[in-house]
Amino acid sequence: MSTATKTVEKSTNEKVIWGSDLHLHTSFWQQEVNRYRPSVWLLVKFAVLYTYFKGMTDLGGAYWPRIVQYCNEKNIDPADIALPGAMGLAFTFFAIYGYGFFGFINYYCDDWDFFKRIRIHKGDWAWVTDPREDGSGVYSDMFKAWLFNNSLYIPTFPLVKYVIGTSCPFRTDADSLPGYFELIWQVAFSVVCFDVVFYHIHRMLHHKDFYWIHRKHHSVTVVVGPVGAFYHPIDEWLEAITASLFGPLLLWDKMHIVSFQAWFVFAIWAALEIHCGYELPWNMYQALPFSVDARYHDFHHRYHHRGNYAAVFTIWDYIYGTNKEYYEWVRNGGPFEDFTDVPFDENNKVQQKKLN
Numbered sequence: 001m002s003t004a005t006k007t008v009e010k011s012t013n014e015k016v017i018w019g020s021d022l023h024l025h026t027s028f029w030q031q032e033v034n035r036y037r038p039s040v041w042l043l044v045k046f047a048v049l050y051t052y053f054k055g056m057t058d059l060g061g062a063y064w065p066r067i068v069q070y071c072n073e074k075n076i077d078p079a080d081i082a083l084p085g086a087m088g089l090a091f092t093f094f095a096i097y098g099y100g101f102f103g104f105i106n107y108y109c110d111d112w113d114f115f116k117r118i119r120i121h122k123g124d125w126a127w128v129t130d131p132r133e134d135g136s137g138v139y140s141d142m143f144k145a146w147l148f149n150n151s152l153y154i155p156t157f158p159l160v161k162y163v164i165g166t167s168c169p170f171r172t173d174a175d176s177l178p179g180y181f182e183l184i185w186q187v188a189f190s191v192v193c194f195d196v197v198f199y200h201i202h203r204m205l206h207h208k209d210f211y212w213i214h215r216k217h218h219s220v221t222v223v224v225g226p227v228g229a230f231y232h233p234i235d236e237w238l239e240a241i242t243a244s245l246f247g248p249l250l251l252w253d254k255m256h257i258v259s260f261q262a263w264f265v266f267a268i269w270a271a272l273e274i275h276c277g278y279e280l281p282w283n284m285y286q287a288l289p290f291s292v293d294a295r296y297h298d299f300h301h302r303y304h305h306r307g308n309y310a311a312v313f314t315i316w317d318y319i320y321g322t323n324k325e326y327y328e329w330v331r332n333g334g335p336f337e338d339f340t341d342v343p344f345d346e347n348n349k350v351q352q353k354k355l356n
Contacts, residue, residue, distance in 0.1 A: 193247030
């Protein structure tokens with residue numbers, strides 16, 4: 001029987017066909033075969049990917065010269081507003097896409113047939129199982145943590161200028177705006193650097209001595225988009241900021257602030273979509289080879305310390321063998337609600353060994 005038409009017997013004897021909507025990836029290489037299975041949605045993913053980079057290039061070319069001109073008229077150094085502005089735009093995108101779009105889907109569209117088909121597992125959303133009367137408390141908790149963590153960036157901007165002598169290490173002029181291909185290679189470089197740094201920091205944080213830092217992020221097991229920024233402040237700086245800035249800081253003034261902004265939004269977009277709880281068929285990251293999909297990362301949240309530590313590419317998991325349990329889990333029956341295993345229990349001494 002083809003994995004594309006594999007049926008899974010549910011406890012209610014209802015049969016779920018996992019066909020074109022959710023392919024079961026039974027191995028690292030099968031995942032790549034399924035990724036490029038010819039379909040209209042594959043074309044959509046490539047179209048979204050192209051539109052994103054073309055749009056960010058054109059957007060930067062349209063607005064940044066105007067900002068530089070305004071700064072010159074007001075005797076303001078463009079570098080002083082470059083980083084706060086770029087990060088502010090990225091966080092605004094997170095609020096709109098994470099809390100607006102996904103919040104609307106979770107609350108009002110989850111019963112639609114389309115979203116039922118692409119939902120990864122059928123466990124209750126966190127606000128359904130929340131012991132508080134107001135189930136929206138989960139979204140409220142995530143939003144408050146997001147606002148608090150973002151507020152910690154404010155005092156860092158003058159500190160940056162004090163340490164390196166400029167408010168922004170990237171180019172901020174209007175004469176050397178990045179073209180389409182320059183923006184792509186700089187974002188690609190940042191993605192690769194992020195992937196290397198994030199994997200190793202993330203895996204370290206699952207060690208028993210450091211897991212207290214990362215536990216907050218894993219407090220939501222049936223994930224939704226905003227979980228992508230639901231961190232302890234230390235976790236935020238270790239994973240999100242350190243990993244995100246590693247590549248751009250290596251490029252330094254070879255990178256333009258427009259490219260940095262494109263990379264930062266790209267990273268936030270990825271974090272939202274791998275945590276959203278749906279296998280979105282238009283997800284542009286799935287056009288990239290070896291990229292993590294939402295189902296792959298959802299397994300990590302459901303079975304905390306069983307692997308799948310990667311956030312962008314599955315390569316490091318493959319090299320270290322930290323996705324073997326995931327593919328074994330899929331071969332043994334998946335999807336999530338039908339697997340006979342149990343989520344990670346921190347009080348289980350046998351499972352606790354995996355933290356060492």
